Protein backbone atom coordinates (compact mmCIF):
# COMPACT_ATOMS: atom_id res chain seq x y z
CA UNK A 1 0.00 0.00 0.00
CA UNK A 2 1.35 3.38 -0.99
CA UNK A 3 0.51 6.84 0.33
CA UNK A 4 -1.92 8.63 -1.96
CA UNK A 5 -0.09 11.94 -1.60
CA UNK A 6 3.62 11.11 -1.70
CA UNK A 7 3.77 7.42 -2.82
CA UNK A 8 5.88 6.43 0.21
CA UNK A 9 4.78 3.27 2.10
CA UNK A 10 1.43 3.89 3.82
CA UNK A 11 0.74 3.32 7.53
CA UNK A 12 -3.05 3.65 7.45
CA UNK A 13 -5.79 2.84 5.00
CA UNK A 14 -9.01 4.88 4.94
CA UNK A 15 -11.54 2.89 2.94
CA UNK A 16 -14.12 5.68 3.22
CA UNK A 17 -11.76 7.95 1.25
CA UNK A 18 -10.51 5.12 -0.91
CA UNK A 19 -7.01 6.17 0.17
CA UNK A 20 -3.97 5.25 2.22
CA UNK A 21 -1.46 7.62 3.81
CA UNK A 22 2.05 7.63 5.25
CA UNK A 23 2.44 9.16 8.69
CA UNK A 24 3.19 12.83 7.72
CA UNK A 25 0.53 12.82 5.01
CA UNK A 26 -2.03 11.32 7.39
CA UNK A 27 -1.39 14.09 9.92
CA UNK A 28 -1.76 16.58 7.07
CA UNK A 29 -5.05 14.88 6.11
CA UNK A 30 -6.38 15.26 9.68
CA UNK A 31 -5.46 18.96 9.83
CA UNK A 32 -7.05 19.49 6.42
CA UNK A 33 -10.30 17.80 7.51
CA UNK A 34 -10.51 20.04 10.60
CA UNK A 35 -9.58 23.17 8.64
CA UNK A 36 -12.24 22.39 6.00
CA UNK A 37 -14.84 21.64 8.65
CA UNK A 38 -14.20 24.95 10.45
CA UNK A 39 -14.38 26.89 7.14
CA UNK A 40 -17.39 25.06 5.74
CA UNK A 41 -19.55 25.50 8.82
CA UNK A 42 -18.10 28.94 9.72
CA UNK A 43 -17.20 27.67 13.18
CA UNK A 44 -14.47 30.06 14.31
CA UNK A 45 -13.97 33.65 13.17
CA UNK A 46 -10.47 35.12 12.96
CA UNK A 47 -9.37 36.50 16.32
CA UNK A 48 -11.88 34.43 18.32
CA UNK A 49 -10.90 32.95 21.65
CA UNK A 50 -11.67 29.23 21.74
CA UNK A 51 -12.18 27.00 24.78
CA UNK A 52 -11.90 23.30 24.02
CA UNK A 53 -13.54 20.89 26.48
CA UNK A 54 -11.01 18.15 27.25
CA UNK A 55 -11.54 14.82 29.00
CA UNK A 56 -8.15 13.19 28.54
CA UNK A 57 -9.48 11.00 25.70
CA UNK A 58 -8.16 10.79 22.14
CA UNK A 59 -10.78 13.05 20.59
CA UNK A 60 -10.56 16.03 22.90
CA UNK A 61 -6.76 15.98 23.31
CA UNK A 62 -6.36 15.40 19.55
CA UNK A 63 -8.68 18.34 18.87
CA UNK A 64 -6.77 20.65 21.21
CA UNK A 65 -3.52 19.63 19.48
CA UNK A 66 -5.03 20.20 16.01
CA UNK A 67 -6.44 23.63 16.92
CA UNK A 68 -3.06 24.75 18.32
CA UNK A 69 -1.35 23.59 15.12
CA UNK A 70 -3.92 25.39 12.98
CA UNK A 71 -2.97 28.60 14.79
CA UNK A 72 -6.07 29.21 16.91
CA UNK A 73 -6.05 31.07 20.20
CA UNK A 74 -7.23 28.06 22.19
CA UNK A 75 -7.26 27.05 25.86
CA UNK A 76 -8.43 23.77 27.40
CA UNK A 77 -11.25 23.26 29.90
CA UNK A 78 -11.20 20.24 32.18
CA UNK A 79 -14.26 19.41 34.25
CA UNK A 80 -13.64 17.11 37.25
CA UNK A 81 -16.70 14.89 37.60
CA UNK A 82 -15.60 12.88 40.63
CA UNK A 83 -16.10 9.52 38.91
CA UNK A 84 -13.53 7.57 40.96
CA UNK A 85 -10.30 6.40 39.37
CA UNK A 86 -11.59 7.26 35.89
CA UNK A 87 -11.69 10.95 36.76
CA UNK A 88 -8.28 10.78 38.47
CA UNK A 89 -6.71 9.22 35.38
CA UNK A 90 -8.43 11.54 32.90
CA UNK A 91 -7.41 14.62 34.92
CA UNK A 92 -3.77 13.46 35.07
CA UNK A 93 -3.71 12.76 31.33
CA UNK A 94 -5.16 16.18 30.52
CA UNK A 95 -2.75 18.09 32.78
CA UNK A 96 0.19 16.19 31.33
CA UNK A 97 -0.85 17.09 27.78
CA UNK A 98 -1.34 20.75 28.72
CA UNK A 99 2.11 20.87 30.31
CA UNK A 100 3.84 19.17 27.35
CA UNK A 101 2.11 21.33 24.76
CA UNK A 102 2.40 24.52 26.85
CA UNK A 103 -1.39 24.99 26.72
CA UNK A 104 -3.40 26.90 29.32
CA UNK A 105 -5.86 24.63 31.14
CA UNK A 106 -8.94 26.00 32.92
CA UNK A 107 -10.18 23.59 35.59
CA UNK A 108 -13.62 23.30 37.17
CA UNK A 109 -14.19 20.59 39.75
CA UNK A 110 -17.69 19.41 40.71
CA UNK A 111 -16.69 18.07 44.17
CA UNK A 112 -14.41 21.01 45.10
CA UNK A 113 -16.46 23.83 43.56
CA UNK A 114 -20.03 22.56 43.99
CA UNK A 115 -19.80 19.99 46.78
CA UNK A 116 -20.94 16.88 44.93
CA UNK A 117 -19.78 14.28 42.42
CA UNK A 118 -21.65 12.53 39.58
CA UNK A 119 -22.26 9.24 41.49
CA UNK A 120 -23.81 11.15 44.45
CA UNK A 121 -26.00 13.24 42.13
CA UNK A 122 -27.21 10.02 40.46
CA UNK A 123 -28.05 8.50 43.83
CA UNK A 124 -29.95 11.51 45.11
CA UNK A 125 -31.89 12.14 41.88
CA UNK A 126 -32.42 8.39 41.27
CA UNK A 127 -31.54 8.84 37.62
CA UNK A 128 -28.70 7.37 35.56
CA UNK A 129 -25.31 9.07 36.20
CA UNK A 130 -25.18 10.40 32.61
CA UNK A 131 -28.23 12.53 33.27
CA UNK A 132 -26.65 14.67 36.04
CA UNK A 133 -23.30 14.48 34.26
CA UNK A 134 -24.64 15.75 30.93
CA UNK A 135 -26.57 18.54 32.62
CA UNK A 136 -23.48 19.63 34.58
CA UNK A 137 -21.28 19.54 31.48
CA UNK A 138 -23.68 21.63 29.38
CA UNK A 139 -24.02 24.19 32.14
CA UNK A 140 -20.38 24.42 33.22
CA UNK A 141 -18.86 24.42 29.71
CA UNK A 142 -20.99 27.46 28.94
CA UNK A 143 -20.50 29.29 32.23
CA UNK A 144 -16.72 28.70 32.15
CA UNK A 145 -16.64 30.14 28.61
CA UNK A 146 -18.74 33.17 29.58
CA UNK A 147 -16.66 33.82 32.73
CA UNK A 148 -13.39 33.50 30.82
CA UNK A 149 -14.50 35.73 27.94
CA UNK A 150 -14.28 33.00 25.28
CA UNK A 151 -16.19 33.30 22.00
CA UNK A 152 -16.51 29.62 21.14
CA UNK A 153 -16.66 26.29 22.99
CA UNK A 154 -15.29 23.37 20.94
CA UNK A 155 -15.98 19.73 21.78
CA UNK A 156 -14.33 16.56 20.48
CA UNK A 157 -17.42 14.85 19.03
CA UNK A 158 -16.26 12.91 15.97
CA UNK A 159 -18.10 11.48 12.96
CA UNK A 160 -18.83 8.19 14.76
CA UNK A 161 -20.35 10.03 17.73
CA UNK A 162 -22.51 12.29 15.60
CA UNK A 163 -23.67 9.50 13.28
CA UNK A 164 -24.60 7.36 16.31
CA UNK A 165 -26.58 10.19 17.93
CA UNK A 166 -28.33 10.85 14.62
CA UNK A 167 -29.11 7.13 14.27
CA UNK A 168 -30.66 7.05 17.76
CA UNK A 169 -32.70 10.19 17.11
CA UNK A 170 -33.95 8.91 13.75
CA UNK A 171 -34.90 5.54 15.24
CA UNK A 172 -37.25 7.35 17.60
CA UNK A 173 -37.93 10.42 15.46
CA UNK A 174 -36.88 12.76 18.23
CA UNK A 175 -37.64 15.82 16.13
CA UNK A 176 -36.48 18.43 18.67
CA UNK A 177 -33.10 16.69 19.05
CA UNK A 178 -32.78 16.35 15.27
CA UNK A 179 -33.08 20.14 15.06
CA UNK A 180 -30.04 20.51 17.29
CA UNK A 181 -27.75 18.02 15.55
CA UNK A 182 -25.84 20.64 13.62
CA UNK A 183 -22.05 20.84 14.06
CA UNK A 184 -22.53 24.50 15.08
CA UNK A 185 -24.97 25.76 17.68
CA UNK A 186 -25.05 29.54 17.34
CA UNK A 187 -24.49 31.65 20.45
CA UNK A 188 -27.20 33.91 21.83
CA UNK A 189 -28.35 35.60 25.07
CA UNK A 190 -25.72 34.23 27.42
CA UNK A 191 -25.01 31.09 25.39
CA UNK A 192 -21.58 30.87 23.80
CA UNK A 193 -21.39 29.30 20.32
CA UNK A 194 -20.70 25.54 20.41
CA UNK A 195 -18.81 23.80 17.62
CA UNK A 196 -17.71 20.26 16.74
CA UNK A 197 -14.67 20.57 14.46
CA UNK A 198 -13.98 16.79 14.36
CA UNK A 199 -17.13 15.72 12.51
CA UNK A 200 -15.14 14.99 9.35
CA UNK A 201 -12.87 12.54 11.23
CA UNK A 202 -13.78 9.10 12.58
CA UNK A 203 -12.86 7.40 15.83
CA UNK A 204 -10.16 5.29 14.22
CA UNK A 205 -8.59 8.33 12.59
CA UNK A 206 -8.45 10.17 15.93
CA UNK A 207 -6.84 7.18 17.66
CA UNK A 208 -4.25 6.94 14.87
CA UNK A 209 -3.70 10.71 14.98
CA UNK A 210 -2.86 10.60 18.71
CA UNK A 211 -0.58 7.58 18.35
CA UNK A 212 1.34 9.17 15.47
CA UNK A 213 1.59 12.51 17.33
CA UNK A 214 2.78 10.73 20.50
CA UNK A 215 -0.21 12.01 22.50
CA UNK A 216 -0.87 9.89 25.58
CA UNK A 217 -4.61 9.56 26.13
CA UNK A 218 -6.92 7.65 28.44
CA UNK A 219 -8.07 4.52 26.63
CA UNK A 220 -10.62 3.28 29.14
CA UNK A 221 -14.16 4.62 28.76
CA UNK A 222 -16.07 6.16 31.64
CA UNK A 223 -17.45 3.19 33.67
CA UNK A 224 -20.96 4.61 33.19
CA UNK A 225 -20.71 4.35 29.39
CA UNK A 226 -20.57 0.56 29.49
CA UNK A 227 -23.61 -1.01 27.86
CA UNK A 228 -25.31 2.28 26.89
CA UNK A 229 -27.44 2.58 23.75
CA UNK A 230 -24.99 4.92 22.09
CA UNK A 231 -22.32 2.18 21.92
CA UNK A 232 -24.87 -0.20 20.40
CA UNK A 233 -25.70 2.33 17.67
CA UNK A 234 -21.98 2.73 16.92
CA UNK A 235 -21.60 -1.02 16.52
CA UNK A 236 -24.61 -1.19 14.20
CA UNK A 237 -23.20 1.62 12.04
CA UNK A 238 -19.75 -0.01 12.01
CA UNK A 239 -21.30 -3.21 10.66
CA UNK A 240 -22.93 -1.21 7.85
CA UNK A 241 -19.72 0.73 7.19
CA UNK A 242 -17.79 -2.54 6.92
CA UNK A 243 -20.09 -3.67 4.11
CA UNK A 244 -20.30 -0.30 2.46
CA UNK A 245 -17.48 2.16 3.27
CA UNK A 246 -18.66 5.76 3.31
CA UNK A 247 -22.18 4.99 4.56
CA UNK A 248 -21.62 6.61 7.93
CA UNK A 249 -20.40 9.89 6.46
CA UNK A 250 -23.17 9.88 3.85
CA UNK A 251 -25.80 9.25 6.53
CA UNK A 252 -24.60 12.22 8.61
CA UNK A 253 -23.63 14.76 5.94
CA UNK A 254 -26.62 14.08 3.68
CA UNK A 255 -28.84 14.61 6.72
CA UNK A 256 -27.20 17.99 7.34
CA UNK A 257 -27.50 18.88 3.70
CA UNK A 258 -30.97 17.67 2.89
CA UNK A 259 -33.02 17.25 6.04
CA UNK A 260 -31.70 19.01 9.17
CA UNK A 261 -33.35 22.35 8.22
CA UNK A 262 -36.74 20.64 8.40
CA UNK A 263 -36.30 20.17 12.13
CA UNK A 264 -34.82 23.51 13.20
CA UNK A 265 -38.16 25.33 13.81
CA UNK A 266 -38.99 22.85 16.61
CA UNK A 267 -35.58 23.40 18.22
CA UNK A 268 -35.81 27.20 17.82
CA UNK A 269 -39.21 27.32 19.50
CA UNK A 270 -37.81 25.49 22.47
CA UNK A 271 -35.02 28.05 22.86
CA UNK A 272 -37.51 30.92 22.62
CA UNK A 273 -37.78 32.65 26.00
CA UNK A 274 -34.72 32.81 28.15
CA UNK A 275 -34.25 34.73 31.37
CA UNK A 276 -31.22 34.81 33.68
CA UNK A 277 -31.24 32.25 36.51
CA UNK A 278 -31.75 34.23 39.76
CA UNK A 279 -29.13 32.07 41.43
CA UNK A 280 -26.25 31.87 38.92
CA UNK A 281 -27.24 34.24 36.09
CA UNK A 282 -27.13 31.58 33.35
CA UNK A 283 -29.86 31.77 30.70
CA UNK A 284 -32.79 29.50 31.47
CA UNK A 285 -36.37 28.87 30.41
CA UNK A 286 -37.53 28.19 33.97
CA UNK A 287 -37.09 30.22 37.14
CA UNK A 288 -33.99 28.72 38.75
CA UNK A 289 -31.83 26.90 36.16
CA UNK A 290 -31.65 23.09 36.02
CA UNK A 291 -28.05 23.03 37.26
CA UNK A 292 -28.78 25.18 40.33
CA UNK A 293 -31.80 22.98 41.06
CA UNK A 294 -29.54 19.92 40.86
CA UNK A 295 -26.98 21.49 43.23
CA UNK A 296 -29.82 22.25 45.69
CA UNK A 297 -31.35 18.81 45.44
CA UNK A 298 -28.06 17.10 46.17
CA UNK A 299 -27.44 19.42 49.12
CA UNK A 300 -30.88 18.71 50.60
CA UNK A 301 -30.84 15.01 49.64
CA UNK A 302 -27.80 14.44 51.80
Ligand code: Q46
Nearest residue numbers: 129130133134222224225
Ligand atom coordinates in the same frame (compact mmCIF):
# COMPACT_ATOMS: atom_id res chain seq x y z
S1 Q46 B 1 -22.02 11.37 30.39
FE1 Q46 B 1 -22.11 9.36 31.32
FE2 Q46 B 1 -20.13 10.33 29.83
FE3 Q46 B 1 -20.66 11.46 32.16
S2 Q46 B 1 -21.29 9.71 33.34
FE4 Q46 B 1 -19.56 9.03 32.08
S3 Q46 B 1 -20.55 8.18 30.29
S4 Q46 B 1 -18.65 10.94 31.39
S5 Q46 B 1 -19.48 11.05 27.87
Ligand code: ZN
Nearest residue numbers: 277280289292
Ligand atom coordinates in the same frame (compact mmCIF):
# COMPACT_ATOMS: atom_id res chain seq x y z
ZN1 ZN C 1 -28.49 28.70 37.86
